[in-house]
Amino acid sequence: MTAPAPVDQARQEERRAERSGTSLWRTGLQRYAILIVFAVMIAVFGIDLPKTFLSIGNLSNILGSQAPLFILVMAVLLPTVVGDFVDLSLGSSLGLAAMTLAVLNVQHHWPVLLACLAGIGAAVIVGLVNVLFVVFFDNDPFIVTLGTMTIAQGAIYIVSGSNSVGIVSTNLSNWIFTYDFLSIPLVFYYGLAIFLVVWYVLSFTPTGQRALVIGQSREVARLSGVRVNRQRSWAYILGAGIAALAGIAYAGSNGTVDPTAGSALILPAFAAVFLGATAIKPGRINALGALIAVYFLATGTAGLELLGAQTYYQQIFYGAALVAAVTIPKVNRERFFKRRRAA
Amino acid sequence: MPVTDSETPGEPDKRVSLQEPPVPGEQSAAAAAVELHGISKDFGSNRALDQVDLRIGHGEVVGLLGQNGSGKSTLVKILAGVYDPEPGGRLLVGGEEIALPLAPGQASQIGLSFVYQNLALAGGLSVLENLTLGQRIGGGLSSWEPINWIAEHRAGAAVLDRYDVKLDLDRRTGDLAPVDQARLAIVRAAEDLRRYRTRSGYKHSVLVLDEPTVFLPEAEIDRLFDLIRTVVAEGAAVLFVSHDLAAVRAITDRVVVLRDGRVVGEGVTADMPEEQLVDLIVGAPARPGESVPAETTPVEDQQAVALTVAAMESAGDSAAAGENVLVEHLTDERLRDLSFQIGAGEILGVAGLIGSGAEELPYLLFGARPAGFGVLRLGAESIDIGRLSPARSVRERIALVPADRGVLGLSQELTLWENIVMLVEREHYRRGIFRRGELIALAREAIGRFLIRPPRAQNVVSTFSGGNQQKALVAKWLLARPRLLLLHEPTQGVDVGARRDIYRFVKSAAALHHMAVLWVTTEFGELAEVCDRVIVVTQGRHTATLTGDELTEEAISAAALRQTREDNR
Numbered sequence: 051m052t053a054p055a056p057v058d059q060a061r062q063e064e065r066r067a068e069r070s071g072t073s074l075w076r077t078g079l080q081r082y083a084i085l086i087v088f089a090v091m092i093a094v095f096g097i098d099l100p101k102t103f104l105s106i107g108n109l110s111n112i113l114g115s116q117a118p119l120f121i122l123v124m125a126v127l128l129p130t131v132v133g134d135f136v137d138l139s140l141g142s143s144l145g146l147a148a149m150t151l152a153v154l155n156v157q158h159h160w161p162v163l164l165a166c167l168a169g170i171g172a173a174v175i176v177g178l179v180n181v182l183f184v185v186f187f188d189n190d191p192f193i194v195t196l197g198t199m200t201i202a203q204g205a206i207y208i209v210s211g212s213n214s215v216g217i218v219s220t221n222l223s224n225w226i227f228t229y230d231f232l233s234i235p236l237v238f239y240y241g242l243a244i245f246l247v248v249w250y251v252l253s254f255t256p257t258g259q260r261a262l263v264i265g266q267s268r269e270v271a272r273l274s275g276v277r278v279n280r281q282r283s284w285a286y287i288l289g290a291g292i293a294a295l296a297g298i299a300y301a302g303s304n305g306t307v308d309p310t311a312g313s314a315l316i317l318p319a320f321a322a323v324f325l326g327a328t329a330i331k332p333g334r335i336n337a338l339g340a341l342i343a344v345y346f347l348a349t350g351t352a353g354l355e356l357l358g359a360q361t362y363y364q365q366i367f368y369g370a371a372l373v374a375a376v377t378i379p380k381v382n383r384e385r386f387f388k389r390r391r392a393a
Numbered sequence: 394m395p396v397t398d399s400e401t402p403g404e405p406d407k408r409v410s411l412q413e414p415p416v417p418g419e420q421s422a423a424a425a426a427v428e429l430h431g432i433s434k435d436f437g438s439n440r441a442l443d444q445v446d447l448r449i450g451h452g453e454v455v456g457l458l459g460q461n462g463s464g465k466s467t468l469v470k471i472l473a474g475v476y477d478p479e480p481g482g483r484l485l486v487g488g489e490e491i492a493l494p495l496a497p498g499q500a501s502q503i504g505l506s507f508v509y510q511n512l513a514l515a516g517g518l519s520v521l522e523n524l525t526l527g528q529r530i531g532g533g534l535s536s537w538e539p540i541n542w543i544a545e546h547r548a549g550a551a552v553l554d555r556y557d558v559k560l561d562l563d564r565r566t567g568d569l570a571p572v573d574q575a576r577l578a579i580v581r582a583a584e585d586l587r588r589y590r591t592r593s594g595y596k597h598s599v600l601v602l603d604e605p606t607v608f609l610p611e612a613e614i615d616r617l618f619d620l621i622r623t624v625v626a627e628g629a630a631v632l633f634v635s636h637d638l639a640a641v642r643a644i645t646d647r648v649v650v651l652r653d654g655r656v657v658g659e660g661v662t663a664d665m666p667e668e669q670l671v672d673l674i675v676g677a678p679a680r681p682g683e684s685v686p687a688e689t690t691p692v693e694d695q696q697a698v699a700l701t702v703a704a705m706e707s708a709g710d711s712a713a714a715g716e717n718v719l720v721e722h723l724t725d726e727r728l729r730d731l732s733f734q735i736g737a738g739e740i741l742g743v744a745g746l747i748g749s750g751a752e753e754l755p756y757l758l759f760g761a762r763p764a765g766f767g768v769l770r771l772g773a774e775s776i777d778i779g780r781l782s783p784a785r786s787v788r789e790r791i792a793l794v795p796a797d798r799g800v801l802g803l804s805q806e807l808t809l810w811e812n813i814v815m816l817v818e819r820e821h822y823r824r825g826i827f828r829r830g831e832l833i834a835l836a837r838e839a840i841g842r843f844l845i846r847p848p849r850a851q852n853v854v855s856t857f858s859g860g861n862q863q864k865a866l867v868a869k870w871l872l873a874r875p876r877l878l879l880l881h882e883p884t885q886g887v888d889v890g891a892r893r894d895i896y897r898f899v900k901s902a903a904a905l906h907h908m909a910v911l912w913v914t915t916e917f918g919e920l921a922e923v924c925d926r927v928i929v930v931t932q933g934r935h936t937a938t939l940t941g942d943e944l945t946e947e948a949i950s951a952a953a954l955r956q957t958r959e960d961n962r
């Protein structure tokens with residue numbers, strides 16, 4: 051075919067050069083925008099409520115009470131990084147693990163450790179089913195996980211008789227929520243440990259780098275010799291496993307397990323992951339961004355709560371944050387979501 | 394119609410006088426369905442079409458022949474209203490002058506209908522839905538008029554009957570055999586033309602088929618030709634655009650040959666010997682050894698490859714000594730028992746027209762697409778190609794530079810450095826620590842040596858130009874120190890400077906790494922320039938080998954075209 055006119059090409063080069071020369075200032079602003087907003091938010095709440103908001107008690111409350119959500123965010127992160135954007139079933143996996151633990155421990159008097167393992171097992175089974183239908187049979191992850199989410203939720207209602215189950219062994223709640231270190235409940239440190247592992251693997255190992263390539267462009271990864279499906283499978287299974295840990299953390303923090311626990315947490319978890327993708331490494335799903343985002347959301351809701359807002363205002367805050375999270379990168383980097391479809 | 398002498402291509406005026414003068418405004422039998430006069434098209438300083446005349450009579454099948462870049466597609470796009478021709482050209486449809494340039498979509502209003510290679514069928518819809526799609530969208534039907542599916546079904550069946558095409562109207566179009574999809578597309582286009590004739594009362598209408606046989610198996614082409622004859626019998630003229638000599642000879646009444654944007658010959662198909670057509674398409678009578686290949690100075694670009702050679706020596710690679718590569722009995726849907734050898738340090742070119750199966754080779758040898766059967770011998774190792782996977786290939790250090798670098802080669806949203814070091818990351822992960830600094834330094838060095846501009850390791854790949862992306866892709870794979878390098882259209886959409894650079898990188902890599910290189914492209918001039926030896930693949934078979942003095946663009950093209958003909962005999 052005939053080559054494009056040289057003039058056009060020159061112009062294109064010029065435009066490219068312009069684009070690649072986006073000022074450092076702008077990328078920097080984008081990268082830390084959420085931290086800036088975070089700081090402003092703390093300042094506003096702090097000025098409004100100096101006694102209650104800026105207290106150790108509140109800090110402990112925010113860090114501790116949101117730890118199950120924080121762990122769930124790490125679970126959501128894994129399938130999202132490898133490009134399977136929505137594992138909806140993770141919320142139900144959390145709920146299923148927590149409910150299995152509670153039912154076995156409370157109603158069948160299993161030792162708590164064994165009950166925990168059973169809970170993890172139940173969640174991993176959900177993960178394996180996802181792998182079978184998404185990776186092996188090559189279905190759309192949205193549709194499959196919508197199905198497994200509903201099924202797992204149904205299973206929760208069956209085993210619980212659609213009632214809250216409690217109270218789980220005090221041993222568990224002590225080691226999760228009651229004991230503290232620097233007046234912050236231990237569960238926060240468990241979450242931090244999980245975060246560190248996820249962060250290390252994703253950012254500092256070739257495995258994490260390969261996961262990123264898979265997420266960005268599956269075919270490039272495949273033709274670079276990456277075992278794409280194997281890695282996607284692990285993302286689903288480990289994601290489910292971490293969701294189960296979040297479920298255990300939830301059971302330990304609350305003492306009783308509500309059948310709707312998981313479905314209430316999954317939306318905020320997605321909000322945090324996508325909001326996190328606008329920070330630190332804009333345009334990329336990243337663990338550190340998700341860490342900041344989840345506590346950004348937690349701080350916001352805690353502040354609203356202290357101001358006396360009803361819980362449904364918190365829902366509006368989460369929803370607004372989610373919409374903002376998917377819109378902000380579109381404004382700055384139009385291609386952020388295009389690649390999602392291209393994969 | 395006399396054949397213009399191929400040695401004097403620059404005299405279009407003579408030919409015009411031989412044709413019937415057009416009679417404007419009259420629906421006389423003498424008026425051709427479509428006539429083009431003096432059509433030119435420039436792209437910048439590049440003249441893609443130069444004073445082209447073309448005449449398609451009623452009920453005539455005219456073949457438009459030419460190589461890649463001869464101007465065939467440009468001409469078709471002018472007819473379709475995609476390109477504006479240069480002022481001065483004239484278009485007569487059924488004897489009536491139509492103002493040029495055509496507006497997009499105007500073509501269908503003047504009785505032109507197109508079927509492109511990709512057929513433009515919606516694979517997920519049923520045959521019936523595809524058949525009626527055109528009327529729904531452009532046929533002037535109201536968006537809110539209720540669809541009577543029972544009546545549609547009956548009408549659709551009648552249409553298929555008229556063209557003697559047997560298809561299940563409720564089948565998913567994507568499930569049809571390729572030839573049936575092509576037939577469906579042609580029926581749809583022909584039906585649009587028939588409706589046009591009914592509506593307007595004109596007799597003329599032209600169906601333009603752009604490379605319709607490229608992806609079809611030999612045996613099924615006849616079924617397509619039967620359909621084309623039916624369409625002609627229904628009253629349409631056909632312009633059959635192709636580089637496939639066999640197909641053109643089988644179906645057309647008359648041929649027009651384009652070369653370098655000019656009509657270099659035309660005549661009644663039956664009167665044109667095959668040799669003459671090949672000569673017309675290729676240019677100067679392509680007898681091997683006549684023209685001297687471009688001076689092939691051995692370029693050993695230490696600059697770029699020193700990096701990888703050093704890495705190779707420090708790793709104590711056995712491949713550094715060089716290994717022969719042997720491919721035996723490679724067979725899949727298109728390739729038939731293909732065997733060849735690539736020596737250590739040799740660049741082997743593979744020439745084949747689109748659809749010949751040559752373009753499958755790099756992907757099969759890499760395991761990116763499942764092959765039927767074949768053995769790949771890398772030095773002392775012997776690998777079953779049928780079981781090869783990309784993961785295995787990377788371990789065996791086979792490298793693939795795919796044609797579609799945007800989708801297959803580079804991860805567009807990752808940074809340049811991440812892409813370049815993608816394959817060697819593992820070597821820089823020691824004792825639980827990812828040596829990111831080392832990797833970035835390595836990438837920076839590669840960016841410098843492979844002349845990637847701008848040299849910004851942290852920029853995302855999509856901000857780089859095609860040529861620089863391609864250099865990055867070559868760098869990425871050379872850093873992995875391949876034993877066998879597979880390249881598919883490595884300079885597609887790449888500017889001249891980058892093209893030279895890529896030639897140099899690959900040549901010096903082959904020379905200094907002693908690696909075997911397989912270079913597959915339809916740009917035969919490129920093969921003549923870079924390759925040590927070229928094999929020709931036609932209809933999935935290895936049909937010729939060219940070496941030494943035979944390595945000229947003309948000779949390679951002629952070999953590729955000729956073999957097609959012989960195979961179809």
